[in-house]
Structures are given as C-alpha cells and as structure tokens.
Amino acid sequence: MDILFNGFKEALALLAGLDPYIISVTALSLKVSLIAVVIALLIGIPAGVLLSLSEFPGRNLVVAVVNTGMSLPPVLAGLVVYLFLCRSGPLGSLNLLYSPAAIVIAQVIIATPVVAGLTMASLKSLDPSLRLQALGLGASWYQCAMLLLREGRFSNLAAVMAAFGAVISEVGAVMIVGGDIKGDTRVLTTALVLETRMGNYERALAMGLILLLISFAINAVLTYLQHRGRKI
Amino acid sequence: MSAPLLQAVDLRWSSKGSFVLEIPSFGVMQGEVLVILGASGSGKSTLLRFLGLLDKPDSGRIIWKGRHVKTVNDCLNVRRKMALVQQKPCLFDMTVDENIAYGPAIRKMGRDAVAMKVREAMKLLHIEHLAGRGVVALSGGEAHRVSLARALITEPELLLIDEPFLSLDYSLKVHLRQELKRILRESCTTALYITHERNDALFMADKVAVMVGGKIVQSGTPAEVFNRPSSLEVAKSVGFETVCEGAVEKSREGLLDIRVGSSVIQAVSTEISTGDVFITIRPEEVTLVRGELNDIISARNCVVGKVTSVEPQAAVYRVSVDAGFPLTAYITRQSQAEMNLKAGDIVTSTFKAHSVHVIGR
Amino acid sequence: MIRTVLFSVMLFLCMLTCSVFCKDPNPLMVATTTSVQTTGFMDYIAGAFRKKTGIVVKSVAVGTGEALKMGSRGDVDLVIVHSRPDEDKFIRSGCGRDRREIMYNYFMIAGPADDPAGIRSAKTPLEAFKKIADSKSIFISRADSSGTHHAELALWKKLNITPKGKWYIESGAGADKVLQIASEKKAYALCDESTFIVMAGKLALKPYMERHSALRNVYSVILVNPAKFPKVHASEARKFWEFITGKESQKLIGDFKCPKGIRLFIPINEK
Numbered sequence: 001m002d003i004l005f006n007g008f009k010e011a012l013a014l015l016a017g018l019d020p021y022i023i024s025v026t027a028l029s030l031k032v033s034l035i036a037v038v039i040a041l042l043i044g045i046p047a048g049v050l051l052s053l054s055e056f057p058g059r060n061l062v063v064a065v066v067n068t069g070m071s072l073p074p075v076l077a078g079l080v081v082y083l084f085l086c087r088s089g090p091l092g093s094l095n096l097l098y099s100p101a102a103i104v105i106a107q108v109i110i111a112t113p114v115v116a117g118l119t120m121a122s123l124k125s126l127d128p129s130l131r132l133q134a135l136g137l138g139a140s141w142y143q144c145a146m147l148l149l150r151e152g153r154f155s156n157l158a159a160v161m162a163a164f165g166a167v168i169s170e171v172g173a174v175m176i177v178g179g180d181i182k183g184d185t186r187v188l189t190t191a192l193v194l195e196t197r198m199g200n201y202e203r204a205l206a207m208g209l210i211l212l213l214i215s216f217a218i219n220a221v222l223t224y225l226q227h228r229g230r231k232i
Numbered sequence: 233m234s235a236p237l238l239q240a241v242d243l244r245w246s247s248k249g250s251f252v253l254e255i256p257s258f259g260v261m262q263g264e265v266l267v268i269l270g271a272s273g274s275g276k277s278t279l280l281r282f283l284g285l286l287d288k289p290d291s292g293r294i295i296w297k298g299r300h301v302k303t304v305n306d307c308l309n310v311r312r313k314m315a316l317v318q319q320k321p322c323l324f325d326m327t328v329d330e331n332i333a334y335g336p337a338i339r340k341m342g343r344d345a346v347a348m349k350v351r352e353a354m355k356l357l358h359i360e361h362l363a364g365r366g367v368v369a370l371s372g373g374e375a376h377r378v379s380l381a382r383a384l385i386t387e388p389e390l391l392l393i394d395e396p397f398l399s400l401d402y403s404l405k406v407h408l409r410q411e412l413k414r415i416l417r418e419s420c421t422t423a424l425y426i427t428h429e430r431n432d433a434l435f436m437a438d439k440v441a442v443m444v445g446g447k448i449v450q451s452g453t454p455a456e457v458f459n460r461p462s463s464l465e466v467a468k469s470v471g472f473e474t475v476c477e478g479a480v481e482k483s484r485e486g487l488l489d490i491r492v493g494s495s496v497i498q499a500v501s502t503e504i505s506t507g508d509v510f511i512t513i514r515p516e517e518v519t520l521v522r523g524e525l526n527d528i529i530s531a532r533n534c535v536v537g538k539v540t541s542v543e544p545q546a547a548v549y550r551v552s553v554d555a556g557f558p559l560t561a562y563i564t565r566q567s568q569a570e571m572n573l574k575a576g577d578i579v580t581s582t583f584k585a586h587s588v589h590v591i592g593r
Numbered sequence: 594m595i596r597t598v599l600f601s602v603m604l605f606l607c608m609l610t611c612s613v614f615c616k617d618p619n620p621l622m623v624a625t626t627t628s629v630q631t632t633g634f635m636d637y638i639a640g641a642f643r644k645k646t647g648i649v650v651k652s653v654a655v656g657t658g659e660a661l662k663m664g665s666r667g668d669v670d671l672v673i674v675h676s677r678p679d680e681d682k683f684i685r686s687g688c689g690r691d692r693r694e695i696m697y698n699y700f701m702i703a704g705p706a707d708d709p710a711g712i713r714s715a716k717t718p719l720e721a722f723k724k725i726a727d728s729k730s731i732f733i734s735r736a737d738s739s740g741t742h743h744a745e746l747a748l749w750k751k752l753n754i755t756p757k758g759k760w761y762i763e764s765g766a767g768a769d770k771v772l773q774i775a776s777e778k779k780a781y782a783l784c785d786e787s788t789f790i791v792m793a794g795k796l797a798l799k800p801y802m803e804r805h806s807a808l809r810n811v812y813s814v815i816l817v818n819p820a821k822f823p824k825v826h827a828s829e830a831r832k833f834w835e836f837i838t839g840k841e842s843q844k845l846i847g848d849f850k851c852p853k854g855i856r857l858f859i860p861i862n863e864k
Contacts, residue, residue: 035610087668087824097668098622098651100613129322135286136316137335138386140308147334151325179653182636197769198631199795 003201010202011209022203026210029188032100033168036107040163044112045156048119049145053131066120069113074106074166078173081106085177098179103187106173111163118162122155123148157226161219168214188214235298237262237422238390240283243292253278253289253446260390265416265423267433269457269469270443276426277394279443283424284392285311312339314390315383319398321375323367328359328378331367335386353385356415373404380408384415391416391423409435430471434458442466464510464591472512472589473560480506488590493557497533499588508593517587518561520551522571525580532582535559539577542568549573555581620649621829624663625673626740627767628785629812630654632857635673637849642836648829654767658738664688664815667822670830673837675740675785675812688822689815693838696846696858700744700808701786703772703798704730705779712781718807722748729760731780733771736763744810745783772796785810787857812858814838 014022050056051063083089085097085105096102130151134144149156171189178185180194188207195204236259243255253275260266260283270276281287285294285307294301296310315335323331332353336346354360357377362370370378376397383391396412397405413436416423425436433440434454441451444465450457461467467475478492483505489496492511499511524536537555544550548562551573559581563571573579629635630652639650655663657674664672665688672689674680683689702712702721710730715721725732734756735742749756762780764771768788775782776796789800802808816834819827836842843860850856 031609031613035606035613038606039610086666087822088666092824095620098653099620104610104613127322129318129320130324132281132286133316133318133322133324134334135311136284136314136318136392137338137382138308138312138315139338141304143338147324179651181651181653184651197767197773199773199792 004205007202007205008209011206014203014206015209022206022210024183025186025188025191025207026214028100028186029168029211030214032103032107032187033164036104036111036167037160037164039104039108040111040115040167041160043108044115044159044163045119045149047112047116048159049123049149051116052120052123053141053145053148063120066113066117070117072110072113074110074170075172075176077109078106078176081109081173081177097177098181098185100178100185102177103174103185106177107167107170110170110173111167114166115159115163118159119149119152119156122152122159125155126152154226157222161222164218164222165215168211234262236260236295237297238283238424239295240279241293241295243279243282243289245278245282245289245292251275251446253282255279255292255448258283258441258448260422260424261439262389262422263420264438265413265425265436266439266441267425267427267437268441268443268448269427269430269433271428271469274443275446276428276443280392280394280424280426284314284316286316312386313388314392315386315388317379317383317391317393317396319395321379323370323375323378323382325367328354328362328365328367328370331378332382332385334382339386349385353381356384357381357411372400373408376400376408380412384419384421387419389422391421393423393425395427412436430458430469433470442469444469460589461512461591464512467510467512467589467591471514473515474511474513474518474558476511476557477508477593478511478557479508480504487585490588490590493555495535495556497535497588498585499590500585501590504590504592510591510593512589512591513559513583513587515550515560515562518559518581518583520553520561520563520567520571520573521580521582522573522577523580524578532584533588534580534582536578536580539573539575539579541575542573551579553579553581620651621671621826621833622669623650623652623671623673623833624660624669625652625654626657626660626675626812627654627769628675628741628788629673631767631769632787632791632851634787634849634858638837638842638845641842641845642833645836646832648832650833656735656737656739656742656767658742661689664817667817667824670817670825670827671814671833672817673812673814675810676743677811679740679743680813680815683815688818690818691816691834692813693815693834694811694813694861695837695842696861697809697811698858699786699804700741700783700810701789701803701805702781702801703775703784703789703796704781704801706797706799707779708799708801710781712801715802718748718802718805719752721802723752723754725781726752726754726756729758731760731762731778732756733775733778733780733782734761734763735768735771735783736765737767739768740810741768741783741785744808748783772798787851790853790855790857791851793853811861 051059081102084091085102086092126148131144131148134147139147169189171193174187175190180186180190188211192204192207195207239259240255241257245253268276282289285301301307301310324334329350332350333346336349354363357380359374359377359381362374397408427433437454439451440454440457441448442457450462450466458470461470461472464475476492478490480488481491482489486500486502488499488501490499490509490511535555537553537559540552540554542549542551548564549568551561551563553559553561561581625635635652639652642648642650657676657679660672660674661679661683663669664683665686680692684692704712710725710728712721712724715724734745764774768784769792771782772784772788772792776798814834814837816830817825819825843862846858846860849858
C-alpha cells in the first residue's frame with residue numbers, strides 16, 4: 001500500500017518537474033500513436049464503407065478477414081512485422097526495423113481492422129431506408145457514403161476511440177518491432193515495463209498516469225465531437 | 233402523342249425466395265399522377281426502386297425521355313431529376329433546415345440560393361415555424377411535411393412517392409393528401425404514387441396501374457380500373473368484395489343470364505357472351521331489404537338469403553349474406569338502425585344488372 | 594473555419610509522418626546482453642562513438658544466445674556477448690570474425706538475507722550451488738541461453754547435478770527481471786554484479802560469492818562477417834569495432850560508474 005501511495009506522490013512530482021526523459025518518451029508515444037491512428041482511419045473508414053455499402057465478389061471473405069483482424073493478438077502483428085522488416089526478411093533493405101516507423105507500421109496493422117470492422121458494423125446498423133432516401137434525393141455514391149458516416153457518427157467516433165486505445169496501450173508488438181531503444185523507440189508503455197522490471201515503481205506509475213491522462217484527454221475531445229450539434 | 237417521361241422495358245427481377253417481378257413495359261407520361269395500386273408484397277416498392285434508379289434489376293432497361301439510362305453518370309443525372317418520399321419520413325440527423333437543404337446542397341447550389349429555396353419550401357408546406365428545430369421531437373405530421381419539403385425543393389421532374397402518410401391518423405392523412413394533390417397540380421409535377429389504399433388511388437390518380445404478384449395486371453383511368461377490372465385479382469384490389477364463379481346460361485344483346493350457385497342473376501357485358509365466368513359486385517351497389525321480396529323492382533336482380541355476419545365499419549356496416557352464393561353488401565348506419573339486421577335474418581339483396589361485372593374464366 | 598483547422602491538423606500530421614519515416618539511413622545495429630543494456634553502458638559507449646563519428650548505434654538487448662542467433666542471420670552488424678564456448682562456435686560457423694575481449698566483471702550469487710541454504714560459509718561457487726541443491730532452496734534460473742545462463746549450467750554440469758523440481762524455477766527472463774523474481778520469492782540466483790549493483794536498493798537480496806576468481810565474466814565484441822552477410826554495414830561496423838577495442842574505450846570503460854559511484858565493468862587491459 002505504501003508503494004502505491006509513495007509511488008503516486010513521486011509520480012506527480014516527476015510530472016510536475018517535467019523530467020526530459022519522460023517528456024521525450026511521451027512525445028514519441030503521442031507521435032507514433034497519432035500517425036498510426038490517422039493512417040488506420042484513412043484506410044479503415046473507406047474500407048468499412050466499401051464493405052457495408054457495395055457488393056463485390058469475395059466480399060464475405062474480406063469481411064471475415066476484417067472481423068478476425070479485430071481480435072488479432074497484437075503481439076502476432078508485431079511478430080509478423082518483425083519478420084518482414086528484419087534484415088533477412090523481404091523488406092529488410094528498407095532498414096525500418098527498430099525504428100519508430102516500424103512501430104507505426106505494426107500499430108497500423110493492429111488498428112486498421114478495428115476501424116474497418118466497427119465502421120462497417122455502424123453503417124450496417126443504420127436504417128437501410130436512409131441510404132435509399134439519400135440516393136433518392138440525388139446523392140452520388142460518395143455523397144451518400146458521407147451522409148451515412150455522419151448519421152452513424154456516434155458509433156464511428158467510438159471506432160476512433162477504440163483504435164486510439166488499442167494503439168496507445170500496445171506493449172508487446174511495440175517491443176518486438178521497436179526494440180525499446182532509449183531515445184529512439186522507447187514509448188510510454190515499454191518504458192513503463194522497463195521501469196517496473198528495474199524496480200523504479202514511482203517512475204513506472206508516472207508513465208502509467210500519463211497514459212491515463214492522454215487517453216482521458218483524447219476521449220474527452222472525441223466524446224465532445226460525438227455529442228456536438230445534437231439539437232432537440 | 234408524347235413519349236413517356238420514364239419507361240421500364242423488360243424489367244425482370246427475382247428475389248432469393250420465389251418472388252418474381254416481371255414488367256414487360258411500363259411508362260409514366262409527363263404531367264400525370266400515376267398510382268400503382270397493390271397489396272403488400274405485390275412488388276410495388278421494388279418496382280419504384282428500379283424506376284427511381286435506386287437499385288438494379290436482374291435485367292431490363294430504364295428509359296428517361298427516350299434515352300436508355302446506362303452508365304453510372306447517366307444514372308446520377310437522371311436521379312437528380314427525381315425525388316423520393318418514403319413511407320417513413322426518414323429524416324436525417326440534422327436540423328429541419330439542413331434536411332430540406334440537402335437536395336440543393338448536394339447539387340452544389342450556392343449558400344444564399346439554398347437558404348432562399350429552403351424558406352420557399354417551408355412556406356409551401358406551412359412549416360416555417362419549424363425553422364432551426366432538430367428532427368427528433370417532430371410530430372408525425374410535421375415530419376412528413378419536412379420530408380415532402382425536402383423532396384419538392386429540388387423541383388423534380390418526377391416525384392416518387394411510396395405509401396406516404398401511412399402512419400398518420402386518418403384526418404391528418406386526408407389533409408396532407410389534399411395538400412399534396414394541390415401542390416402537384418399547381419406545379420404540374422409528374423408523380424408516381426405507390427399505395428395499397430383504394431382511396432388514395434381514387435383521389436390522387438390520373439392513371440392507375442394495378443400490381444399483383446410482381447406484374448402489372450391492368451392499367452388505365454381510375455374509372456376503367458375501378459369499374460371494369462380485367463381480372464379477378466384486380467377486381468379484389470379495387471373493391472369488388474363479392475366474387476363468385478358462375479356459368480352463362482343465356483345471352484341476348486349483351487344481357488346475360490348467369491347461374492351462380494343456386495341463383496340466376498342478370499349481368500351486362502359487351503365482351504363475354506358464353507362460358508364460365510366470374511361475377512363481381514361492389515358491396516356499395518347491393519341494397520338489402522328485410523324479409524323475402526321477389527321482383528319488386530324491375531331491372532334489378534333480387535336474391536333472397538340469410539345474413540351470416542354484420543360488421544360495423546367506419547361509415548357503413550358490412551353485411552355478409554348467403555344468397556345461394558356469398559354476397560357482401562354495405563348498408564348505411566341509418567339503414568342498420570332501421571332494420572337492425574343480425575346473423576340469421578332473412579334478407580333480400582337487390583342490385584342492378586349493370587353492377588355485376590363479368591370477367592372471363 | 595473548420596476547414597482551416599482540419600487542413601492545418603493534416604499538415605502537422607504529414608510533417609510528423611515524414612519525420613518518422615525519413616530518418617538516418619544506416620544506423621548500426623548491435624545485439625547485446627541485458628546486463629550490458631540495463632546498466633546503461635551501451636547508451637554511454639554509443640553516445641561517445643556518435644559524438645566522435647556521427648554514426649548512430651542502435652542496440653537491442655537480448656540474451657547472449659539470441660544475440661548470436663541474430664548475428665548468424667545477419668540481422669545485426671556486431672554482437673557484444675559473454676559466453677566463450679558459444680562465441681567460439683559463432684566464429685567457427687563463419688558468421689562472426691575478429692573476436693576481441695573488451696571488459697569483464699564477475700558473476701555473483703544473490704540470495705535472501707536469512708540464507709536458508711547456508712552458502713555464506715561456502716568457499717567456492719560449486720560448494721554454494723551444491724548447498725542450494727541439497728537444501729532445495731528456491732533458485733531462479735535465467736533459462737534464456739544467455740551468458741549468465743550458460744555459466745550457471747556449466748556449474749551444475751561440473752557438479753553432475755541436473756537441477757529439477759519445485760525449487761528450480763526456469764524463468765526465461767532477463768537479468769533484471771530474474772533478480773526481481775528472486776527478491777519477491779526470497780530465492781537465490783546467479784547474476785552479473787553490474788545488474789545487481791544497479792538494482793541493489795530495490796531488492797530484498799544480499800550478495801554472496803562476490804568477485805570469486807571462478808566466476809569471471811568476460812565480455813567480447815564480435816563483428817558479424819560482412820563476407821557472409823552483404824547487408825551488413827561493414828565499414829561503419831568496423832569503425833565501431835576499432836573504437837570499442839581501442840585505448841580510448843578502455844579508459845571510458847574504466848570511467849563508467851553507476852549513479853552510486855561504483856564501477857560496473859573492468860577494462861580488459863586492467864589486471
């Protein structure tokens with residue numbers, strides 16, 4: 001009990017003192033997570049839209065893949081990315097292993113199925129007559145998709161939150177492809193693990209607190225957007 | 233002789249079950265209000281979706297103003313000349329203004345022009361007081377008005393209306409229907425109106441097409457369709473409640489003696505003079521008199537029978553009579569008050585020979 | 594208004610993405626052991642090298658066994674490990690060349706303060722291990738093919754004991770984690786002294802068998818053979834090899850102290 005309490009106190013002190021190590025680790029965490037989420041959204045949302053609104057051969061197979069991808073163990077994604085990016089792997093010449101880029105790649109692979117799957121579910125749960133109504137007023141396929149995304153914005157923003165949550169809290173995959181190299185690929189989660197292993201519980205708690213604060217802040221913003229403009 | 237505004241040729245579609253839609257030819261003329269009348273499951277909403285280019289049939293062509301609509305671009309251009317009003321108002325999760333502005337907005341109209349058009353549309357449907365409101369708390373009537381405004385603001389060349397006002401109460405429905413008819417007439421808008429209610433067809437239509445089992449079985453003016461149905465299904469759809477099998481016994485100059493069950497009734501037909509037939513009689517055309525009376529009125533059929541049931545309805549009583557064949561009659565409340573019919577009473581049913589519509593078997 | 598906000602956000606993210614994906618084209622990859630990494634030595638020596646040559650050195654800390662495996666796949670440019678027999682095998686296989694010893698320290702046995710196995714009185718590591726096995730006191734093994742693990746196995750082999758049973762826990766963990774587990778379970782473990790020194794304040798363990806001559810732990814640097822693995826960054830690797838085996842590094846090693854002021858590694862040239 002003492003450890004928790006003292007740890008908490010010291011954590012707050014570390015945060016207030018703006019320890020440069022903690023700042024750099026936090027900055028990297030935010031950087032890779034934000035980039036990964038944005039890329040996942042750019043790929044996942046159109047994929048979700050296509051899967052729910054159009055018919056094409058093999059669609060059911062892709063849906064099954066996406067649904068599997070949603071519950072994919074993230075460490076497996078990390079392992080696969082590692083095998084691709086290591087020197088003896090097919091993409092080894094890109095020299096991306098143990099760099100933030102590798103972390104971003106792994107996180108994109110983890111987050112994209114989540115975004116695609118949840119977008120698809122959200123659109124499918126909309127009243128089908130909405131789509132007909134939009135088309136029946138002269139909307140192009142794209143305009144119709146935009147409207148449906150807007151109609152389902154509650155669930156779609158939940159998808160964004162889920163993707164961000166998955167990405168910022170990932171440890172295993174980040175460790176495998178990033179190598180937890182100080183100053184280069186050490187993020188909040190891997191730093192937390194390291195500090196815990198070394199017995200520096202206050203510093204570990206500080207990392208944990210920051211992770212919590214970041215999640216809270218992002219989710220607060222997204223929740224605000226979710227509820228904005230709902231006039232009665 | 234002008235060409236149809238919108239035409240469907242060789243339309244064919246089958247669902248995953250056993251339902252098949254087959255329309256060899258169908259067209260809407262410019263300026264007319266065409267009502268497609270059919271029971272639930274007859275395929276009318278599906279047909280509307282194909283005509284509105286909202287869905288693709290298995291085979292067939294849609295022709296707009298003489299030109300076959302082929303490419304996706306063609307589809308979009310033609311779709312933008314139509315507007316859809318559905319059974320449910322289907323309003324989008326935005327304000328009333330934004331809903332109504334949707335059509336012009338996606339046609340990339342300028343903001344000020346859109347605002348002006350929105351005001352005009354709201355004025356047309358008497359919903360100016362709803363400006364700025366969200367759609368969640370609108371009443372049924374208000375929501376339908378918004379849905380109409382949203383469609384009409386695009387000044388469509390063809391308005392597609394799918395059983396609107398279905399969920400509204402009767403007086404509101406009548407009121408809105410009147411308004412809609414007036415608006416259509418004043419703006420000379422062509423409209424395709426889907427309904428299962430005969431009253432809608434009678435009230436709105438310039439032309440009626442009756443749809444049964446995925447096929448258009450008869451189309452013509454309301455008078456033609458309602459008074460001279462060409463088949464049994466149409467007869468049932470347009471309100472002929474007495475439908476029986478019979479055989480022509482005698483025929484002279486258009487007047488037929490037909491044996492129906494244990495009775496012989498007289499009917500008038502210019503097309504049929506012999507053979508097995510169906511006779512159909514509108515319940516409004518049957519008069520009931522208590523007791524047994526024979527041939528008291530000339531040129532009218534008289535059959536004696538026993539009342540099997542008396543059902544109160546909105547404005548009439550629906551009386552089922554076993555007159556050697558099942559016969560249905562409507563009597564006014566006044567009449568029922570006077571006669572006080574109940575099951576088991578003997579009545580004489582009378583109806584003109586002209587009221588009996590004969591369909592070949 | 595909202596358009597400008599969105600646009601500037603996208604622009605910012607594009608810049609971030611560029612900064613992430615466009616980076617130093619040819620960093621050096623070194624595979625080393627957890628003891629070298631945890632102590633901060635790699636950061637220290639790589640920092641000095643970078644200051645001198647501008648070449649970035651990235652190190653991954655895995656066990657000796659894993660490090661040599663990475664070397665034999667050509668996934669890294671150099672290895673710094675501490676297990677002589679495995680290193681010799683590595684060189685013989687042609688995957689590595691130019692082995693040079695750079696520094697050493699000692700293994701030691703960490704154990705609970707109340708010393709249930711009574712190893713305080715043991716004179717040699719072999720005697721201590723025998724006492725632990727006989728008393729079946731809990732022992733945490735690295736069990737990860739690291740140099741420490743191989744040293745531990747060598748001791749058991751000399752005693753002709755195959756450690757098995759509830760008391761012998763094969764953790765598969767790194768040096769720091771093993772010490773943590775030992776601390777929690779009040780168990781014994783073989784570890785390198787540098788890791789112990791760095792973690793001492795947080796452990797409920799006491800050091801035994803310190804600086805015994807039989808427990809000398811020598812660290813060597815080996816080049817991954819560029820002839821066998823053309824993808825290796827050969828010239829940068831050689832530069833680092835020359836640096837770390839040079840006189841300057843020997844001084845740096847000697848100057849490397851943990852925050853408590855204790856030296857963690859002894860330069861190989863020092864007697």
